[in-house]
Amino acid sequence: NAGVTQTPKFRVLKTGQSMTLLCAQDMNHEYMYWYRQDPGMGLRLIHYSVGEGTTAKGEVPDGYNVSRLKKQNFLLGLESAAPSQTSVYFCASSSAGAFTDTQYFGPGTRLTVL
Amino acid sequence: GQNIDQPTEMTATEGAIVQINCTYQTSGFNGLFWYQQHAGEAPTFLSYNVLDGLEEKGRFSSFLSRSKGYSYLLLKELQMKDSASYLCAVRGISGSARQLTFGSGTQLTVLP
DSSP: OOOEEEEOSEEEEOTTOOEEEEEEESSOOSEEEEEEEETTTEEEEEEEESSTTOOEEOSSOTTOEEEOSSTTEEEEEESSOOGGGOEEEEEEEEOTTOSSOOOEEOOOEEEEEO | OEEEEOOSEEEEETTOOEEEEEEEEESSOOOEEEEEEOTTSOOEEEEEEOSSEEEEETTEEEEEETTTTEEEEEEOSOOGGGOEEEEEEEEOSOSSSOOEEEOOOEEEEEEO
């Protein structure tokens, strides 16, 4: 039982390049989330999904796209990377049926855009 | 919207007790979470409060007052490994997912 995994762990991009971050969970959770974490600003929600085939915008969605083709996977895409997207990206998942609905986080992806 | 405030940094001594405060303003409230995050690692769940009062879990306790928009995390018998950032997060009632809004975190340093 690996929990929530993210690939890659590190990535360096040049401005204008594109990439996809992959999040996978093996807990059969319905909800999945993508956050970014910047110094002094806490975790901010980018996009989320309440189930396979569904996505919705969070607090800071501009410049990102997501897809949830399979229940266990949630992909975050950057079509044209910008230096402002340099950040640590965390994926999380939670169960719709759990009372506390605790979110479980992946280890993070450190992205630098030059 | 939601606004969450917590101190940026705190320092305490090994073996002591420390209280980390969190105040929030929200248009809808459906629970408050505390997470611990060690440097370079993912946040991990510590506690959850949805009703007023104190929840105790080993060395850690969390308190909530909904009328005051206030919570605190109490850490007893501090250990060096407790040096970490502590994140307060509030769950709202809008939207179809139970979204969390996080504070900026309190960096706790435990000194020997």
